[in-house]
Amino acid sequence: MSTPQLYTILVYSENIAGILNQITAVFTRRQVNIESLNVSASSTPGVHKYTITCFCTLEMVKMLKAQIEKRIDVLQARYFTDEDIFILESSLLKISTPAMLDNPEVCQIVRHHGGRIVEVNPTYSAVEKTGRTEEILSLYEDLNRLGVVRQFARSGRICITRGTREQLDDYLAEREREHSAGAQE
Amino acid sequence: MTGAESLMRSLELEGVKTLFGYPGGAIIPVYDALYDHHDTLNHILVRHEQGAVHAAQGFARVSGEVGVAIVTSGPGATNTVTGVADAMIDSTPLVVICGQTGAAQLGTDAFQEVDVVGMTQPISKWNYQIRRAEDVAWAVSRAFYIARSGRPGPVVLDFARNAQVGEVDFEPARVDFIRSYVPAPKPDAEAVAEAARLINNAVKPLVLVGQGVELAGAQQELRELLEKAQIPAGCTLLGLSALPTGHPLNKGMLGMHGNLGPNVMTNQCDVLIAIGMRFDDRVTGNLKTYARQAKVIHFDIDPSEFNKLVHADCKVLGDCRETLRALLPLIKPNTHQSWVDGFAPYAEQEYNKVIRGAIHPEGGPLLMGEVVRAVSEATQHQAVLVTDVGQNQMFAARYFQFSQPRSIVTSGGCGTMGFGLPAAIGATFGAPGRTVCLFVGDGGLQMTLQELGTIMEQQAPVKIILLNNNYLGNVRQWQTMFWNHRYSFTPMMNPDYELIAKAYGIPARTAVERPDLAAAIDEMLGTDGPFLLQCAVREEDDVLPMTPPGANVDEMLLEIQ
Structure with missing residues (x-):
């Protein structure tokens, strides 16, 4: 059994109601916690994309992939480690404006971490930070140490793969070929 | 036409002739539309919706066709849930059609509304709300298409009233x-070749036959x-009739109450060839020690x-008829004489x-094993075996013999008591x-006893052998x-089953004494239509051998200390 690590699972499905429930049920049954989840339309029309992260072993992530793909309306499920993908997460922090003005360190930290102040009003300011999980958490922890964070929100991960082939497109093309070949038989 | 009439036409197009509902x-x-399709669609009125699904399962298992059940919304639908789960784990093709409240009322807690799609999602191959x-x-x-293709399974259609x-x-x-579903992937020539290489080089190969073969x-x-290649084989519970019992290479049943030879030899073989089976825990026992010495081909x-x-060291994906056909020309004839002979001492x-002792007892009360074997022999091992769940099931699986495919209908993965009677009705159709x-026990029979009404109305020729041990x-x-012999709520007071049958x-007929058994079986088999044969069997009989739960597959108990 390999040691658990963070995997990102990309799932593509038909755009039919209820698939998310079917996918998450696979994690529930195998007692794997979903660390983050992002769902949106993909670049292929009519296909939805799910980006799911979880900590588990290689054996488990293979099992999750197989059991997710078993659902009828799921087109493809693949898993990646962080080396295989470009990753982005975004976050918003709500900071007390008076506290920020009192303490110059706040702005230094925001700049140091590459955050952007996107809103300032007399009561609060909003800071936006995109990046990898640990970068976002690092900004949050540094600011939180100063006691100025009023709210903190983080999105799920989105990512694109580093591979040169678009495997979903290949899969769909292959299926269409098989279908038209079958129709001619 | 209406959506209901459209359902009738669609069912006819799918070749459906029998439905349970x-x-x-x-x-x-839907029932109103059905009224005009008497000539083509034979609807069997069951007495409880659970009976409809189990009957459809029994029908599907023996015929290879899709079983169809039609029920109403709410409790009608929830009563099918056990059968749907059972069909999922046992890969039985079903289409279950449930009524549902009109689309405008969905989600408002309308009368007899339940979230059928949500409820059956994890236990169905596919479901859809029309x-x-x-x-x-x-x-x-x-x-x-989904129910019958690939690995078969149950599909639930939730049919809103307005539709x-x-x-x-x-x-x-x-x-x-x-496009998102590949039912039976084409065999991969490399995987087949690798399997052939492993099998050809094997000195002690063993085949595990699952229901996938059927x-x-x-x-x-x-x-x-x-x-x-003269390879000995063991069969799973659901795979028992995929290979005639009398075939010299059939070494018996696998698993907890299976035969000693194939279980012990699982941990001695050098190549384990699993065909259409899923390594259920009732087959493997302790996984940590299971077939660790063997190369596994799946x-x-x-x-x-x-x-x-x-x-699996070698994974062969695909429909096993296709993959086995691709494999056969690559297999070299062999005898494996000493390996095959090695099963005999265990047998x-x-x-x-x-x-x-189980089939030819010298005295004492009737035993379940001897009743099973006597019925099997009286039918020349040609009959379809349907079982309930429990000791009746294990004795039936051990001592009934099969000569034809698709001859065992039993609830394997789910272990659903109450499955037997309605499934047997379905099997007669x-x-x-x-x-x-x-073969059914006094516990399981009472779980779906109401289906005797269906048997009465249809004159469904089910030969019910009640193995009554009051437990x-x-x-x-x-x-x-x-x-520690603490019989917590397992002794059971029973009604007079002959009177119930009479009603x-x-x-x-009831058989109590050994000399009466053969005549009672003859009467049962000689009677047209249904028959209840109650056998008063030994109260505290044990199914043996047994691999205790979690024990190693080769550590079977032959007696209880």
């Missing part, structure tokens, strides 16, 4: 392709493989079965310690020319073996 408020439009009459043809065709009464110009649909119709290909149509429980040991023998015997056996007009 129970009407109710939210499905009345909310518009124009979707009926497509959804029904897709449902049958049943809505008007539509019916256009037949024929779904035979779903589902694929690969019984002949299996026999050719076994005979060509033939399966479902990629999610590979490495799920047992690591002899098991016969002397367990089997002889699915295999109308064959004798259907049901929930299997749990009682575990209480004896592992719970339903079903001929019945």
Whole structure:
């Protein structure tokens, strides 16, 4: 059994109601916690994309992939480690404006971490930070140490793969070929 | 026409001739349409919706066709849930059609509304809510395609009332392709070649035969493989009739109450060839010690079965009829003489310690094993065996013998007590020319006893062999073996079953004494139509041998200390 690590699972499905429930049920049954989840339309029309992260072993992530793909309306499920993908997460922090003005360190930290102040009003300011999980958490922890964070929100991960082939497109093309070949038989 | 009429046409197009069901408020439009299709659609009115699904399962298991059940919304639908789960784990093709409240009322806690799609999602192969009459043809065709293709399974259609009464110009649909679903991947020549190489080099190969062989119709290909290379085989509970019991290479049943030889040899073989089976815990026992010495070849149509429980050194994905056909020319004839001969001492040991006493007892009350074997012999091993769950099931599986494929109907993965009686009804419709023998205990019979009404009305020729021991015997056996004889709620007071049968007009007889058994079986088999044969069997009998739960597969108990 390999040691658990963070995997990102990309799932593509038909755009039919209820698939998310079917996918998450696979994690529930195998007692794997979903660390983050992002769902949106993909670049292929009519296909939805799910980006799911979880900590588990290689054996488990293979099992999750197989059991997710078993659902009828799921087109493809693949898993990646962080080396295989470009990753982005975004976050918003709500900071007390008076506290920020009192303490110059706040702005230094925001700049140091590459955050952007996107809103300032007399009561609060909003800071936006995109990046990898640990970068976002690092900004949050540094600011939180100063006691100025009023709210903190983080999105799920989105990512694109580093591979040169678009495997979903290949899969769909292959299926269409098989279908038209079958129709001619 | 209406959506309900559209359903009738769609069912006819799918070749459906028999359906099992129970009407109710939210499905009345469908039953109204059914009224005009008496000539083509034979609807069997059951007495409880659970009975409808189990009957459809029994029908599907013996016929290979899709079983169909129609029920109403709410409790009608929830009563099917056990059967749907059972069909899922046992890969039985079903289409269950439930009524549902109108789309406008969905989600408002309307009368007899339940979230059927949400509820059956994890236990069905696919489900779908039909909310518009124009979707009926497509959804029904897709449902049958999914249920019967690939690894079969249950599909649930949740049919909103407005879609049943809505008007539509019916256009037949024929779904035979779903881009996100590959039912039976084409055999991979490299995997097949690797399997052949491992098998050809094996000194001590062992084949595990699962229900996948029956589902694929690969019984002949299996026999050719076994005979060509002289490979001994063990069968799972659901795979028992995929290979005739009397075949010299059939070394018996695998698993907890299976035969000693194939279980012990699982941990001695050098190549383990699993065909259409899923390494259930009742087959493997302790996984940590299971077949660790062997290279494992796994033939399966479902990629999610590979490495799920047992690591496969060679994975052969696909329909096993196709993959076995591709494999056969690559297999070199062999004899494996000493390996095959090595099973005999185990068979002899098991016969002397367990089997002889179970089927030819010298005295005492009737035993379940002897009743099973006597019925099997009286039917020349040609009958369909249906079982309930528990000791009756294990004794039936051990001592009934099979000469034809698709001859065992039993609840394997789910272990559903109450399955037997309705499943046997379904089997009489699915295999109308064959004798259907049901072995059932006094516990399980009472779980779906109401289906005697269906038997009465249909004169369904189920030969019911009630193995009555006044106990929930299997749990009682575990209480004896592992719970210090504390018989917590396993002794059971029973009614007069002959009187019950009489109330339903079903001929019945009770066998108590050994000399009466043969005549009672003759009367049962000689009677046209249904019959209840109650056998007063030994109260505290134990199914042996046994691999205790979690023990190693080769550590079978032949007796209870």
